[in-house]
Amino acid sequence: MPTLSALYRYPIKSTAGEALDRATVTEEGLLRDRRFMLARPDGSFVTARRYAGLQRVFARFDGEQLFVMHDDHPAVSESRHAFARQPFQTGVWGDEFPALTTTLRLDAWFSRIVDEPVHLLWLGDRSNRHRDSIGVRVSFADGYPLLLTAEASLADVNARTDGSHVMAQFRPNVVVADSAAFAEDGWQRIRIGDVVFRVDKPCGRCVMITVDPATGERRPDGEPLRTLGRYRRQGKDVCFGQNLVAENSGELRVGQGVEILE
Template sequence: MSDNTVPTLSGIYRYPIKSSAGQALGEARVTAEGLAGDRRFMLARPDGSFVTARRYPGLQRVFARFDGEQLAVYHDDHVALVEPRSAFAGQPFETRLWADAFPAWTTTIRLDAWFSRIVGEPVHLLWLGERSNRYRDRIGTAVSFADGYPLLLTTQASLADLNARTDGSHVMAQFRPNIVVSGNHAFAEDGWQRIRIGEVVFRVAKPCGRCVMITVDPARGERRADGEPMRTLARYRKDADNEVCFGQNLVVETAGMLVVGQPVEILE
């Protein structure tokens, strides 16, 4: 790869429901809370604790679409369900996501039942609302139901490097990024501090520590028996805190529109 190659935004992905399948976009609006429409819904148990594909990897086979007026959910083994936003009960529901406790909003009994059948235990589908009640002091902004930061960036070169060290079968969907960049050297993103894509400026907050989620085959909704790519990444991508890292968490400094194909300018 030539040193003169300009990094380019090659992919934009959102996940309407936390742990659901990704939706590829040609363009997207970015706000301080993250990508518009990203992780605005989440499953929670009756006690408020959150539910994800870490325990129920089959959730990655759920496809969701929300246009602001209605939510449609699909799964190969279940009848599709479409519910209008006007049917949402909209009752405040206290939930917890890692160390954050905050209220979200209930949706419908039918959506709760649909997802309860998929995971095999009683759950509620919660909506974050137009604005998030989850404010994170650590980064100084409200965020979605994402794990901790508004957006996640990965690069094609880093995935290619990983595949060269394993059986070559890993796909970017395993890492669930919002932004994918091409045209850089492998793990060049480790040295980025601030970047601009189009009119949007991001602060690169910290590397993303990975968990068992990256071992899930998103097409089958099952964990790989060989524990990859975590096993390989653990050999060369551990940080000082012993976390296995792949990708970078982003905080939004200047909101705006992203369009696939835009150049990525490294500001710092």
């Protein structure tokens, strides 16, 4: 049986991942995953697709306190009680919805990181973004609440390239071990612990996977996107990983079995 080998969440969209031993699954994804996002004054969202160095920002949010740090900037900590919480219209890939402002201090900190004026936005305890196409509310994630990847699939990519790629480049929430390479392509429903997931759609990849998470810089050779484009293309998309929708809430723990229901 495949097993759950790793869990990751990203408190702020496009910043570094946080490895977890256990996590709570909600309708919107892992608890406290992608609850914050950067946006320009006009509401357009800001990601590491353009500002690859955002992946060198480490964030932690315990539900009350947000802590952010970067090697080249003094760390900042703010309580959610200090957030201004003013409605701010924004959007992610065509979904338009209101979020909430945080603090001028956080805005200024991130504006220095990306070298342009930005606001750090918060979803609040409940996202105002409902995706009718999948029937659930979603965080600031690109389009789905959760992303699954498999260790064997990454090993296959590494066997076809220089072998240096790491799972952090693909920014998954759920990582599976002990499966065949790309076996996840054939899964339709799975159960991990008490949580059942619908395996909804392959994840189309972009230039983000060419960013080295350790340096926050893009690889000049365009890998692994270049190699994936030769053998993992489905229509217009270059695919790696599967988007998940949870059918119920519950707890996940690293080491649990992954049961293939369909």
